[in-house]
Amino acid sequence: MYAVETLGLTKYFKKEGGKSARIVAVDHVSFGVEEGEFFGLLGPNGAGKTTLIKILCTLIIPDEGTAKVAGYDVMKQPDGVKESIGWLHGETGGRALYWRLSARDNLTFYAYLQNIPSDVAKKRIDALLDFFDLTKDADRLVKDFSTGMKVRVMLARTFLPNAPVLLMDEPTVGLDALGAIETRRLLRSLCKELGKTIVFTTHNIAEAERLCERIAVMDKGKVVAIDTPLKLSEMTRRFRGVEVKVSGSQDDALKILERVEGVKRVRNIQPEEDHTVIQLEVVDEDEALAKIPEVLRANGIRLIGVQVALPSLEEVFMSLTGGEKG
Amino acid sequence: MKRADIVGMFKKDKPRVKSTLRQFYGVVWANIKIMFAYKSWIIMDLLSTVASVVMYYFVGLQVDPLTLSQSGWGTSYLAFSLIGVATSNYLWSCLTRLSHSIQHEIRGGTLETIAVTPVNMLTFFIGQTVRGYLVSLIFLIGVFVVGIAGLGVQFVTTPSSLMATLVVFILMLISNQGLGLVAAGIIMVHKRGDPVAFMVASMNEFLAGVLYPLEMLKVFPLLQMASMMFPYTYALDGMRRALILGASLADAGVLADVVALSAFSVLLAPIGFVVLNWGYRTIRMNGSTSSY
Numbered sequence: 001m002y003a004v005e006t007l008g009l010t011k012y013f014k015k016e017g018g019k020s021a022r023i024v025a026v027d028h029v030s031f032g033v034e035e036g037e038f039f040g041l042l043g044p045n046g047a048g049k050t051t052l053i054k055i056l057c058t059l060i061i062p063d064e065g066t067a068k069v070a071g072y073d074v075m076k077q078p079d080g081v082k083e084s085i086g087w088l089h090g091e092t093g094g095r096a097l098y099w100r101l102s103a104r105d106n107l108t109f110y111a112y113l114q115n116i117p118s119d120v121a122k123k124r125i126d127a128l129l130d131f132f133d134l135t136k137d138a139d140r141l142v143k144d145f146s147t148g149m150k151v152r153v154m155l156a157r158t159f160l161p162n163a164p165v166l167l168m169d170e171p172t173v174g175l176d177a178l179g180a181i182e183t184r185r186l187l188r189s190l191c192k193e194l195g196k197t198i199v200f201t202t203h204n205i206a207e208a209e210r211l212c213e214r215i216a217v218m219d220k221g222k223v224v225a226i227d228t229p230l231k232l233s234e235m236t237r238r239f240r241g242v243e244v245k246v247s248g249s250q251d252d253a254l255k256i257l258e259r260v261e262g263v264k265r266v267r268n269i270q271p272e273e274d275h276t277v278i279q280l281e282v283v284d285e286d287e288a289l290a291k292i293p294e295v296l297r298a299n300g301i302r303l304i305g306v307q308v309a310l311p312s313l314e315e316v317f318m319s320l321t322g323g324e325k326g
Numbered sequence: 327m328k329r330a331d332i333v334g335m336f337k338k339d340k341p342r343v344k345s346t347l348r349q350f351y352g353v354v355w356a357n358i359k360i361m362f363a364y365k366s367w368i369i370m371d372l373l374s375t376v377a378s379v380v381m382y383y384f385v386g387l388q389v390d391p392l393t394l395s396q397s398g399w400g401t402s403y404l405a406f407s408l409i410g411v412a413t414s415n416y417l418w419s420c421l422t423r424l425s426h427s428i429q430h431e432i433r434g435g436t437l438e439t440i441a442v443t444p445v446n447m448l449t450f451f452i453g454q455t456v457r458g459y460l461v462s463l464i465f466l467i468g469v470f471v472v473g474i475a476g477l478g479v480q481f482v483t484t485p486s487s488l489m490a491t492l493v494v495f496i497l498m499l500i501s502n503q504g505l506g507l508v509a510a511g512i513i514m515v516h517k518r519g520d521p522v523a524f525m526v527a528s529m530n531e532f533l534a535g536v537l538y539p540l541e542m543l544k545v546f547p548l549l550q551m552a553s554m555m556f557p558y559t560y561a562l563d564g565m566r567r568a569l570i571l572g573a574s575l576a577d578a579g580v581l582a583d584v585v586a587l588s589a590f591s592v593l594l595a596p597i598g599f600v601v602l603n604w605g606y607r608t609i610r611m612n613g614s615t616s617s618y
Contacts, residue, residue, distance in 0.1 A: 011613075013612065013613055014612065025613070051613065054438075054613070054615075057442045058441070058442065058610075059438055059441055059442060059610060059615050060610055060611075060613050060615070061607070061610045061611050079444060082442055082443060082444045083342070083444045085442065087439075087442045089435060089438060089439060095434060095435040096434065096435035096436055096438065096439045096616075097434075097436070097439075098356065098360060098434075098436060099434070100359075100360045100363035100364070101356060101359055101360060101363070105356065105359055108352075109352055109353075109355070109356040110439075110443070111352075112348060112349055112351065112352025112353075112355070112356075113349055113352055113353075113440065113443040113444070113445040113450075114342065114443055114444065115342040115343055115344050115345060115348070115349070115444060116342055117340060117342070117343055120340045123335065124335065127331065127332060127335050128332070131328075131329070131331075131332050141363060157439075159332075159336075161342075162336045162339055182329070185329055186329050186332065189329050189330075189332075189333050190333065190336070193333050194333060194336055194337065
């Protein structure tokens with residue numbers, strides 16, 4: 001059984017100003033997320049990620065298709081879904097809190113609604129406030145918090161019910177670098193050690209690549225690709241090239257490499273302390289792998305290594321979504 | 327607290343215990359906490375309670391006692407108006423509190439946060455209205471304390487008249503809250519309904535005769551007919567009969583008011599729930615649970 005499963009899920013919204021015109025926010029989306037899997041939804045603005053997450057949370061009613069969370073149908077068994085999820089409201093800058101309540105009271109209120117017994121709630125709230133470095137501000141009204149602090153309260157609230165499925169919309173937006181790192185580590189631990197299923201949306205390609213076991217790339221409401229970060233890279237062959245590691249002058253090496261038959265262009269140059277990594281886009285990788293060492297040696301350039309270069313996830317993303325980066 | 331401690335804590339889980347009553351308590355608790363966070367508002371509200379009663383005292387000095395007694399409401403304008411003033415806050419609370427609160431929740435993004443928890447949204451919405459009821463109760467008590475203890479107003483407080491007042495009062499709440507649910511459902515979808523709700527509540531307050539005997543509307547037959555469309559008209563009539571004239575539930579006038587209010591309640595409360603449910607479903611259909 002999948003922890004999260006969608007089948008032909010579709011959502012239309014009325015276009016503003018038009019009586020019958022509509023836009024497809026989520027377009028026949030089908031995928032399954034295994035229990036304990038860390039799953040990312042990656043896409044540019046307007047790709048349909050947030051609408052999809054909100055359907056999974058029962059906040060938006062889909063027009064077609066089905067979706068199940070923890071085995072519960074979002075349409076027919078919303079109560080079961082709600083008891084199984086922790087949800088993080090995305091991109092609000094801490095808006096979705098009661099600003100006239102303290103951080104502790106916001107969490108206590110949430111614990112009431114989540115049916116968490118008082119003794120358990122108190123312990124968890126204290127622990128989460130401490131983890132998110134909010135203990136000394138716990139009894140201050142949220143209205144006086146910075147955006148980062150508000151986001152940390154929201155994260156604590158998401159984890160509070162200890163739900164088996166976490167649906168998180170942009171979980172690290174608004175956090176400082178250290179806070180984002182700690183949050184990612186906690187998410188990974190919850191996934192690996194407690195078997196929680198995490199579905200999260202992000203614009204941050206590096207974050208998705210680092211955290212997710214699988215990623216669904218969304219564009220214009222559709223899932224255009226879904227796989228592991230590595231396989232997604234392998235899928236996009238048109239970006240294939242070779243990576244050449246040379247020591248010595250980068251200029252000399254570049255002049256020679258550009259003249260090698262089958263080299264289309266230099267994609268990237270990355271100077272390191274004692275060598276340079278040059279990425280080349282080529283017509284045929286095998287031919288390039290054979291020719292380049294030969295040509296470089298003949299011209300007296302010291303070659304450290306040459307290998308096939310896979311595109312970065314960013315390049316895959318840009319390729320799959322038509323060049324727009326979120 | 328380290329990451330490992332958090333993970334360890336979650337490993338020792340305890341099952342959740344579903345309790346609607348506890349969830350309801352949580353909503354009321356949070357609302358009262360929020361209310362007390364607005365300290366200046368509480369002070370201003372207390373001051374305005376005293377000020378409004380004193381104002382009506384001076385208005386009452388200008389009213390000819392003969393005109394009032396000819397309408398059958400005794401000779402004390404202050405006693406007459408005090409009932410209207412004390413309960414009008416409840417009218418406003420029933421009609422506008424929930425819609426105002428839902429707008430606030432949508433704007434703040436908190437409605438979504440609540441909607442993804444296992445709480446029944448009806449429990450949440452009803453819990454939201456309690457704060458308005460409590461504020462109105464404080465206002466009502468304040469008005470009567472200032473009126474009775476401070477300005478010497480006298481009411482008939484026999485057990486039968488108090489019972490009649492209580493029954494009429496409860497029916498007033500149910501029927502007007504029905505209208506409030508309708509307003510909340512519509513405003514949830516159309517987002518900009520506040521002026522309409524304000525206008526309905528103002529018209530209701532004006533036409534129901536908070537400050538004057540309805541007999542004065544005889545010269546405006548259309549307005550008099552319109553006044554009959556509002557449950558508050560019957561509620562004021564019933565409570566005044568009981569508290570000023572000492573009528574019990576057996577009194578024909580009070581009984582007629584109780585029948586009318588019961589009919590309004592039976593009609594408006596279910597319609598209110600249907601419209602509220604429609605509103606909530608509609609915003610989930612059009613994806614506007616957090617947009618304004």
